[in-house]
Amino acid sequence: MLEDRYALAHRLYPYARVADQEAAAPAHHQAIVIGGGPVGMAAALELGLKGIETVVLDDHEGVGQGSRAICFSKRCLEVAHRLGAAGPMMEKGVEWSLGRVFHGDREVFDFNLLPEEGHRFPAFINLQQPYFEKYLVERIRQVQKEGVSIDIRGRNKVIGIDHEGDEVTLQVETPDGEYRLTADWVIVADGASSPTRNMMGLGFEGKVFEDNFLIADVRMKADFPVERRFWFEPTFKGSGDSALLHKQPDGEWRIDFQIGWDIDRKEELKDENVRARLDAMLGPMGIEYEVVWTSIYTFQCRRMEKFRHGHVIFVGDSAHQVSPFGARGCNSGMQDVDNLGWKLKRVIDGQSPESLLDTYDEERLVATDENILNSTRATDFITPKSKISKIFRNAVLDLSEENDFARPFVNSGRLSVPATLDGSSLNSEDGLPDGPERSRPGAVCPDAPLDGDFLLDRIGDRFAVLAIGVDVPDFEGDLDADRLVFAKGTIPVLDERYLGEVKQGVYLIRPDQHVAARWADWNINAVRKAFERAIGKGAEG
CATH class of the missing domain: 3.40.30.120 (Glutaredoxin)
Known part of the structure; x- marks a missing residue:
């Protein structure tokens, strides 16, 4: 069953014929963003607000279905605030900073991701991705009325790309046929399976981990506190080797079950099988629930060799993909946009050499590798690859219940924080070495x-x-x-x-x-x- 929010948001930018489709020669634009997900819309907003004329080409007409990303970090919200979109996100989202770790039915410890005061935003909010996307689109609609040049085109699917010199040519498919566009710069944000990356023959290398997780978004009335709860070897029968619980808006909760590698996805997604797992967890507490959305994902950590290819630049999942534990996907993509926007603006305005954009590659590759390292370590701890590894993992969990020294070794997903760009070629030597x-x-x-x-x-x-x-x-x-x-x-x-x-x-x-x-x-x-x-x-x- 799908939530009303998906239906309401589905046609946020319905297909409409534009003058570019009538032009005898391909119309030209300063920047084109391929992909209308959260990172693509944030990129369009970032560029548009900086005075760069921008077109968004998306093969859909609105936000996707399913909550997918739900944890948005403090840094992500700071970027969204600068773009003018954080207000409704905070109003709708569920704030949290506390996490609890369980082994079986025992709580081994808790942690606070932002124990200090004096910040505008909390450590995280939980907000279903369709809302996050919707608020970015609504902010674009607002600035369009103020004269900012951002054009969102739904059901405009890019089916060809040709990159020569300083100009990029795109072949676009619509319900009314195909047309061509050219651009000075193309920002690619079309997801982990990126058709654009494939059309350009670019690699996406990394590791696929042999495990699967079932996501279930359920609506229920429960008195669980607003916190992240993670179970290693939960005692609720049939749940798998780990489970995760998060509260979302609209009385919904995200539940993840680790279900193993050798599975039949169609069988696992059958309503009766999903409910069997949920009943084992929620039934003993007498909690009634409604299933809103389900999916299965596999841990993957992959990235492109480089993100900038001349005047075509990749951001978000099209450039890199990490396992979801730790909330490093969309949060990292928003930081890509934050890093790229000011640099591209300076290059377009002739204030900096084009080589400044090479530092987008330099800095975001470092950040991506940090995310992949943390995600890989989390995956190895959550899903031990041998009997000995599992014995070690469980010993660490047992020690952490009474010993502070053991807790840093417990890894249920190191949660997203912004990368510190140590060693960047844009940094100067620290002239305040005794500073914080x-x-x-x-x-x-x-x-x-x-x-x-x-x-x-x-x-x-x-x-x-x-x-x-x-x-x-x-x-x-x-x-x-x-x-x-x-x-x-x-x-x-x-x-x-x-x-x-x-x-x-x-x-x-x-x-x-x-x-x-x-x-x-x-x-x-x-x-x-x-x-x-x-x-x-x-x-x-």
């Missing part, structure tokens, strides 16, 4: 509450100089960056997150809110040099 590790060059700026708003709101999507306890003169005309100056001691949280034990500091922050450089004092020459490096115009000597 969490705000070192390459890290995403930790947020902090200010008077009436938050630090990340003030930084926005431009370069910024943040100074605490340092008198920074007005550098207008000398540096294309905003200036944020605070006296030390006025905002203790800001001091804690950016100074720690040092007396003062100056930070250069990128438009994607990663730290590019930091120093103990103001030096316009050092800052200018770091800025040039951060925009791709040369490294430090």
Whole structure:
């Protein structure tokens, strides 16, 4: 049974014939996004808000069916907020930060993903993916009325791509026949099976793990707390070797059951077999439920060798795919968009060399490999490959019940956090080495509450100089960056997150809110040099 939300959202952008289909020669656009999922829509919104004329081509007419991604991280919400779409997501989503780990019927420990105060957003919200997509589309509709050039075309399926020099040509299939388009830049966000990637003959290498998981979204009235619950070797009969429970909006809950490798998918998805597993878990508690959506997924960790191919750039699942435990799929794709947008804008405007886009590859490949490593480790812990591995895994679980030292070894899915871009060619040497590790060059700026708003709101999507306890003169005309100056001691949280034990500091922050450089004092020459490096115009000597 499908929820009403799918029917309501299905035709968010119904097919309509456009002038480009009548043109004698292919119409040209600055940017075309292939794929209308959450990452594709976020990419279109990112580019459009930056003044880049953008067309979205999607082979459907609205959001997909099934909740699929449900866990959206703090960093993902910060990006969505910058795009103007986080409000309804927060209003609808279920906030959580607490997780509990069980072995059999015993709770072995719990953890808090965001124990400190002073952040606009929680560690995570749970929100069914159709809602997440829908709110991005609604935000696009809003900015379209304000003159932002984003054109969403439903039932426009890309069936051919030709890339020569600085121009990309697309062959597009519609209900009224085929037509051609050209673009300066093409952003590919058409999912893990990416037809575009296949048409270009590009590889997607990695590992498929020999296990399957059954997803069941159920509507029920239950008094479970709002937290992530994970069971190793659950005692409810027939559930498999692990299970996961999450609360979603609309009185729905996501339940995952590990069901093994050698299975008959059609049999497992039969209503009576799905209900047998759910009954074993929920029946003893007398909980009645309604099945909303089911699916089976296999753990996979794969990526392209590189994400940029000239003027065709891959983002999200089309570029990389990870196992779902840890919520690293859509969250990582949103960070792809965050990394790419400002760089592409600078290149289009002639403010940076095209080689700046090579750092999208450099930085997001590092982030992807980190995600794959964490996802692989989680998979190996959740699904031991040998009897000895399982004995070791269970010993760790037993130890963790009473011993703090063992808990970091328990891996039920390391939950998504933004990658720290250590070693990026856009970073400068750390001039504040005794400053906090969490705000070192390459890290995403930790947020902090200010008077009436938050630090990340003030930084926005431009370069910024943040100074605490340092008198920074007005550098207008000398540096294309905003200036944020605070006296030390006025905002203790800001001091804690950016100074720690040092007396003062100056930070250069990128438009994607990663730290590019930091120093103990103001030096316009050092800052200018770091800025040039951060925009791709040369490294430090």
